[in-house]
Amino acid sequence: MSQTDTQDPQATLAADTAIVRQYLDSALTADRLDPAQQAQYLDPIRQLMAAKNARLVAHYYTSPDLQDLAEASAGFVGDSLEMAKFGRDCDADTLIVAGVRFMGESAKILSPHKTVLMPTLEATCSLDIACPIDKFSAFCDAHPDRIVVVYANTSAAVKARSDWVVTSSIAVDVVEHLLEQGRKIIWAPDKHLGSYIRKTTGADMLLWDAACIVHEEFKVRGLLDMRRVYPDAAILAHPESPAAVLEIADVIGSTTQIINAAKTLDNPQFIVATDQGIFHRLQQVAPDKQFIIAPTAGNDATCRSCANCPWMGMNSLQSLYESLSDGSNEIEVDANLAAKAMIPLQRMLDFAADNQLQVRGRA
Numbered sequence: 001m002s003q004t005d006t007q008d009p010q011a012t013l014a015a016d017t018a019i020v021r022q023y024l025d026s027a028l029t030a031d032r033l034d035p036a037q038q039a040q041y042l043d044p045i046r047q048l049m050a051a052k053n054a055r056l057v058a059h060y061y062t063s064p065d066l067q068d069l070a071e072a073s074a075g076f077v078g079d080s081l082e083m084a085k086f087g088r089d090c091d092a093d094t095l096i097v098a099g100v101r102f103m104g105e106s107a108k109i110l111s112p113h114k115t116v117l118m119p120t121l122e123a124t125c126s127l128d129i130a131c132p133i134d135k136f137s138a139f140c141d142a143h144p145d146r147i148v149v150v151y152a153n154t155s156a157a158v159k160a161r162s163d164w165v166v167t168s169s170i171a172v173d174v175v176e177h178l179l180e181q182g183r184k185i186i187w188a189p190d191k192h193l194g195s196y197i198r199k200t201t202g203a204d205m206l207l208w209d210a211a212c213i214v215h216e217e218f219k220v221r222g223l224l225d226m227r228r229v230y231p232d233a234a235i236l237a238h239p240e241s242p243a244a245v246l247e248i249a250d251v252i253g254s255t256t257q258i259i260n261a262a263k264t265l266d267n268p269q270f271i272v273a274t275d276q277g278i279f280h281r282l283q284q285v286a287p288d289k290q291f292i293i294a295p296t297a298g299n300d301a302t303c304r305s306c307a308n309c310p311w312m313g314m315n316s317l318q319s320l321y322e323s324l325s326d327g328s329n330e331i332e333v334d335a336n337l338a339a340k341a342m343i344p345l346q347r348m349l350d351f352a353a354d355n356q357l358q359v360r361g362r363a
């Protein structure tokens with residue numbers, strides 16, 4: 001709220017509306033090429049995909065151009081594990097993974113006999129970067145009485161050092177399962193997601209200290225301002241957001257759960273605390289509803305929304321074309337490491353199947 005409660009409520013609302021409008025005007029939107037630029041790449045990409053029996057799997061956070069191409073070419077758009085599972089189950093010889101590096105690695109682990117290309121190998125993730133295998137392994141060694149549960153947003157080496165790999169939608173179920181067995185847990189790498197799971201389950205969890213640079217920026221103060229302007233809106237938040245944001249959210253969930261909430265809830269507007277790339281899919285599944293990106297900075301900041309992952313943004317039609325045309329940016333995972341990483345991944349898949357849970361998650 002920008003004015004005090006002692007002032008005229010209408011004037012206060014008008015002032016807050018102006019702030020929110022200014023924020024919306026300055027918020028970033030996902031880059032789109034114009035039709036002429038798209039045409040320059042689309043036909044050659046389609047020809048190369050046909051020649052190489054290749055499929056494109058794209059994350060919800062990538063640009064609409066890539067999401068549309070994946071859908072139009074019998075590829076797939078989804079979260080990281082859905083992408084890897086689609087890649088495993090499809091009959092392509094080559095998978096092109098538009099996302100960040102750990103997603104390419106997961107695809108390779110699940111599809112060792114397929115060629116996995118990425119538009120860029122530079123695209124990484126703050127969670128992956130902040131959890132290097134040497135330090136993480138030493139941390140685990142220092143707490144041998146704890147079972148090791150890691151989020152999908154980790155390197156193949158960190159996955160290989162773990163007992164369980166989980167996505168955001170199955171994490172609570174897995175931790176409850178371990179709690180029933182009386183197990184104490186090491187959780188890595190996202191501290192906000194870890195603390196949300198710990199609070200939800202009551203489990204004894206030792207948390208690694210890392211965060212997603214996108215979700216960590218969402219601000220509760222700005223959200224409260226926005227809710228005042230849009231009283232009928234529901235707040236949808238990803239659990240990588242800070243605890244104060246989650247406390248006022250109406251729905252806390254993975255990307256897929258956020259999309260489902262937008263489809264099923266009656267609210268005319270949604271304030272969304274996750275990467276802005278998801279808006280393309282949200283608008284597709286609920287075209288009559290309004291989606292508003294959650295504020296990521298205070299009123300004095302120059303940037304009002306940083307809700308775009310810089311690494312996801314490195315994927316483009318141009319870089320995809322270049323990778324596909326010369327076979328560059330191939331993902332390789334050492335076979336022994338992949339076999340070790342597959343064990344905790346398979347444990348999650350089996351747990352989900354046994355409990356009829358959807359293994360859906362996010363970046």
Ligand code: SF4
Pocket residue numbers: 061100124125126127153212213214215275309310311312363
């Ligand atoms: S949005 Fe966050 S969690 Fe996803 S890839 Fe980017 S930095 Fe990593």
